[in-house]
Amino acid sequence: MILQRFRNFFGKWLSPPQRDETLLRRSFQEHYKIFRSLLTANNNALELIAEMEQALNSGRPFGMTFVHSHCTALSFQVYKMIQRVQELSDNRYGGLIQAFREVSYNMEAILAAQPVIAGGPFILEMNQIDRRSADQAGEKMANLGEIANRAGLPVPDGFVISAAAANHFITANNLQDEINRRMTICNLDNLEELYRTSAAIHGLITMAPMPEDLDRQMHDAYRRLAERLGEQPLLAMRSSALGEDSGNASFAGQYRTQLHVEEEMMAQTYKEILAGMYKSQAIVYRLQRGFRHQDVIMCVGCLAMVDAKVGGVMYSRSPTDPRSPYVVISAVPGLAGQVVDGRVDTDIYEVRREPPYGIMALKLRRGADKEILSDDQAGELCRIGVRLEEHFGSPQDIEWSINQQGAVVLLQSRPLGQASIVETAVLTTPRPSEEDTLFAGGVAACRGVAAGPVYVVRASLDLLQFPKGAVLVVEHPLPEWATLLSRAVAVVSETGQVAAHLATVSREFGIPALFGIPGVAGKLENGQVITVDATGGRVLSGRREELLGEPAPQPDLMKGSPVYKVLEQVLELVAPLNLTDPASLYFRPSACKTFHDLTRFCHEKGVSEMFSFGSKYRFDEKAAKQLVGETPFQWWVIDLDDGFIEGYDRHEKFIRIEQIVSPPMLAIWEGMTAIPWEGPPPVSIRGFGSIIFQSTMNRELDPSVRSGMTNRNYFLVSSNFCNVSVRLGYHFAMVEAHVSHLLTENYVSFQFKGGAADENRRYIRVQLLKDILERFGFRVEQKVDALTARIEKKPGPFLQSRLKIIGYLLIHTRQIDMVMDEQVKVEQYRKKIVTDIEETILQPEEPPAAEN
Amino acid sequence: MGENPKILFVDDEPDFLETTIKRLVRRGYEARTATNCDEAMVVLGSGWPDVVVLDVMLAGKDGIQCLQEIKKEWPRMTVIMLTGHASMGAGIKGLECGANEYCMKPIELDELLEKITIAWHEAFSSAKKQ
Incomplete structure (x- = not known):
């Protein structure tokens, strides 16, 4: 390759026609400007490729906007390089355009790929669905159908408004393009912008009219349900998104549930739940977990309300130890939803998994003098928990109610997330109080230690001011505070326990969380630096380096997610470098299979075109000056523009190092x-x-x-x-x-x-x-x-x-x-x-x- | 060629324009804004700007149409496309229509200013030879 350059440069030295020196120098400088532009584009392109590779390997969240904008910016830079090398070479490398088109075409196909929407009916009755219906009914409702129809356990009667219905609603109102547009222009790092976008999309969806056919079918389904029950039931309408509750992503509390819905409010509530996909915490959660918003399709379960006497959450294994012989049950009077909202304190039971299902440990809710569940009820729940674990083949996280007649009704069952298993402790491991201990006790919703300035959040308005790196302090661990988990270093809450949705998400994100510290929000002041020792159940004043130790590795939330996979596929067309040897026969445009190949080829040819300038247009002066002085080898220097000192006689054959004014060359020298x-x-x-x-x-x-x-x-x-x-x-x-x-x-x-x-x-x-x-x-x-x-x-x-x-x-x-x-x-x-x-x-x- | 180029921002997001202009002025740059293509053409007609920073996704005439109009009237004008969400096709179309550089939103102001300076110098040095 280099041999060729020198042949080009000197081979025709004597033969080309001589040109006017001024014109020639100008022409050379013009070439040099194009060459500079090529180098700038090359630099930009390589940097973009590196950013894309880093995103894939860093474990930090990125969204489709990142992938799209990098692909566009990169294609711009690569195409610019092709234009420049064509200008330098009098269009010698036409094949580059074809190679570029092939790579771009394949990339665009990857970026444009849309999820396949299941067809089928708008309404699915509960007795029609099981686990296999997930792509039509969403994970949550498909699992509930499985519990009723395959495991034979009691669930509320009802129906599901399907994925096909959601797609119909969005398509009939022509909403997707506008939603996409608003999502892509939103800078998700800016909370104010995030809330504005969220509210705007919410408005778009809830103000859109209900397609007539869908509306009619929903009401028909309600009437059939009323006939079966012999009364006009109130409904619990629950989100059941496709992809929700799958694998390691819990989507805990990110979407909406509306209780006590009357028939006439059903359509409006349906729209509210669809719009719930774009609640700020749901947007942030998807970004953190690598889900594209267009991949999430919202099905809605409509279930007859359970008149609950007691409700709660049950883990079929202890969250701290997947092999433990206990089922862990949290219970409160009334509706189960209060547990996951984190607003109330709960009774916690540890129940042995084998008959006679004895209660092995019990922690009463604050202020209570008697447990809510009888031994029989705890035993019955435990039996059901073990049965569901066997049925689904993995530890389960189950939401349940006991109705006024004393019967257990199951509302939800999903795999107990890996994050919950590894990182949770039901109770803290109390460490001794020290002089600067501000609070002690509580439960470690996620273990770990972190320090930062306090920021108390009581209302949505407070969210906007939340500084990155602060400790989130709240009265209740409400699901909506999850918006802040990408900014907070730790969470402290007055109420709540491990089953709260915010606890689940904290564990997924690896953010230390200490719940159940009464009065904490009132006593801490904004800006006050504290250390939260969730594992030890303590809040200490100041930054306690000795407790902080090595920061725990952050879980890689992106790997394997849909957005991650898109970037991975795109990078196959971007990063590999197949053209390494410019002397090879394969170093040609048609061999360029990636954007990296194209940049490599254009750069190489750009440099060689600069070298070959002399072969095309004869210089009057000798372009290459031999460097003189005490040098270990022989070197020649060619000035591209302004690299020699002013006044240097360009007819000279030689140059001294002090006559060169190129700091990068002087540094190498x-x-x-x-x-x-x-x-x-x-x-x-x-x-x-x-x-x-x-x-x-x-x-x-x-x-x-x-x-x-x-x-x-x-x-x-x-x-x-x-x-x-x-x-x-x-x-x-x-x-x-x-x-x-x-x-x-x-x-x-x-x-x-x-x-x-x-x-x-x-x-x-x-x-x-x-x-x-x-x-x-x-x-x-x-x-x-x-x-x-x-x-x-x-x-x-x-x-x-x-x-x-x-x-x-x-x-x-x-x-x-x-x-x-x-x-x-x-x-x-x-x-x-x-x-x-x-x-x-x-x-x-x-x-x-x-x-x- | 003064020390700093005079910059015209064409973008239909008022928040973006407002904050960007404030920060530029604080750094001693002269900057103006237009929220659509027609407004931009009026400012360009006055001969004021050195560089146009153009959002690809404009309401009304989109950024590519606007770029075509600008380049038709003022082929040597330095135009930088700035966007968070253009398709790959739009990026290439922009280049073919004569855009000098392409930047992604969000972008650090320092980085944007450097890209502007580089593109301006590049365009200026080739323009002066025409």
């Missing part, structure tokens, strides 16, 4: 010359044999094909740019840098390949280089014996210090591949290189390691 090269390492017979063997195998190393030109090393420079292609010994390296006061266009990139030794030794040398470059802040990719390293968007002095390191490495890693089979030598070189860099190459005030 300084690194190259700071420490004299000690010469090649002493090589054993084995190492020498390896070189001879490689020389016979590798045509590039054959002296008979090397011309004088290939031994020349060139710097292309301007006042803020430098590209140097180097062949020192048997390896090839290219360094390129742009250094200016604009951070966004600053970068250093370094490519390195080859060597004379066998593949294994070359690999070890590249591995050593990778370690060292990473140590000093480079992002490095390695493929066998080839390496690319980059740093972007850093200030000039930082980049210059890194260029010095590269200059040093270019000289001092020469030929060391030959001794890379000896571990001791590898370590010796590593130590010497790091010491040289830290003590000599970097000045004392320069950034020593990978800090930014």
Whole structure:
């Protein structure tokens, strides 16, 4: 490749027609501007690719907006590179457009893929559904149908308004495009914007008219239910989203449930529940868990209200220990929903799983002198819990009621989430009170320790002011506070326990949560720094470093989610680099299968077009100036624009280093010359044999094909740019840098390949280089014996210090591949290189390691 | 070519415009706003701006149509597309219609200013040779 460049550059040196010097220089500068534009686009494209890869690996949440906007921005930059390289080359690479179209077409197909909506009826009766109906009835109702129709346990009678109905409602009112538009322009980091978007979409849905056919079928279903029951029932209308309650994502309390609904309010309530998909906490939750809003389809269960005497939640296994012999039951007088809302304190029972189902532990709700459940009732619930676990094949989280007649009715059963199992403690492990303990006791809704300033939230208005990194302090752990869990470091609540929805979501997000601390919201002041020790059941004043220790690893909430999968598929068309060797026959447009390939190809050709300028248009002056002075090798320098000092005579054949005004080149040079090269390492017979063997195998190393030109090393420079292609010994390296006061266009990139030794030794040398470059802040990719390293968007002095390191490495890693089979030598070189860099190459005030 | 380019923002989100303009003025930039294409054309007609920052998703005439109108009248005007939600097709169409740069919303103001400066310099240096 480089050989070709030199042939291009000098091969036709004498033949092309001579042009007017001023015109020629102008033409050259024009080429250089296009080249600069190509480099800027290349830089932007590589940065976008890196951001996409980081998003996939970081575990931090991202939404479809992130994926869409990155794909669009990336395609813009890649297409710009193609345009530029075409301009530079007089449209020589037409195949690039076709390759670009193929990649973009496939990407757009991935981005546009829509969920398949199940067809079928708008209404499903409870006796028609079971677990297999999830794609029509939603997870929650499908499970409830399973309980009634397959497990034979009691559930309320009712019907489900299906996924097909929800789709019909949205389509008939033409809402989806407007919802998508509003969702994509919303900056979800801005709570005010989030609430505004949420309210606007809520308005769109609730104000839309009910399609007549759907309305009629709902009322027909209600009348059939009334006939079966022999009365006009009040309804509990419950969200049952597709994808809700699946796997590890609980969607706990994110959507709406409306109780005591009369027939005439059914249609309006249906719309309210559909709109509940866009409640702020639901939007944030989906973002955090990697669900696309268009993937969530809201079915609605309409169940006859249970006149509940007692209600609650039951875990078929202890949340702390999946093998425990207990069922854990929380109970309150009245409706079960109060438990998950977290507004009231509950009785907690631990009941042995085998007959006669004895109560092994009991904690009464505050102020109560007697338990709510009789031994028989607790036993009956426990029996049902074990039965459901057996039926569904995994521990279950069950919502239940006992009606006025004393019969148990089941309202919901879903898998007890992994997060609940691993991280929960029903009761805290009390640690001794200390002088600065502000509160003690409560239950650890999610274990862990965190510290931050207090922020008390009592009303929705308070939410908007909630600062990132604060401790969320509330009176009740209401589900709507979940909006703040992506911003809070810990949660403290006056009421509530482990079964509250907010507790479930805290565990999913790994946010320490301590519930059941009476009076806490009234006694803490905003801004006061506290440490929440949820595991130890304490709130302490100040920041207690000794308790904080190592922060617990955050759970990776995104992996495997729908949005994650979309990005993963898109990245297959973006990130892999198939074109690594410019000398290969396959280094051509039709071989570009990814955006990375296209950027690589365009960059390579852009550089070579700059080199070949001289072959197309003869310079009057000699463009390449030989560098003179005490230099270890011979170097030539080509000025692209303004890289030589003013007044330099361009007819000169030679140039001195002090006549060059390209800070990036000078930095590389300084690194190259700071420490004299000690010469090649002493090589054993084995190492020498390896070189001879490689020389016979590798045509590039054959002296008979090397011309004088290939031994020349060139710097292309301007006042803020430098590209140097180097062949020192048997390896090839290219360094390129742009250094200016604009951070966004600053970068250093370094490519390195080859060597004379066998593949294994070359690999070890590249591995050593990778370690060292990473140590000093480079992002490095390695493929066998080839390496690319980059740093972007850093200030000039930082980049210059890194260029010095590269200059040093270019000289001092020469030929060391030959001794890379000896571990001791590898370590010796590593130590010497790091010491040289830290003590000599970097000045004392320069950034020593990978800090930014 | 003054030190800082004069910037016209064309966007139909008033909140975005208001905050951006305030912050730009605080940094010593001259900036104006237009909420649709017709307004933008009037400001451009006065010969005031150096750079146009254009949202792709405008109400009325969309950003691409607006870009076409701008480039028809003022082919050398530096235009930067700024959007949170354009399709890949719209991005390419913008480039083919002469957009100089493409940025994603949300964007840090410093980064936007640098992109503006780079695109402006790039366009200016090629324009001066035309």
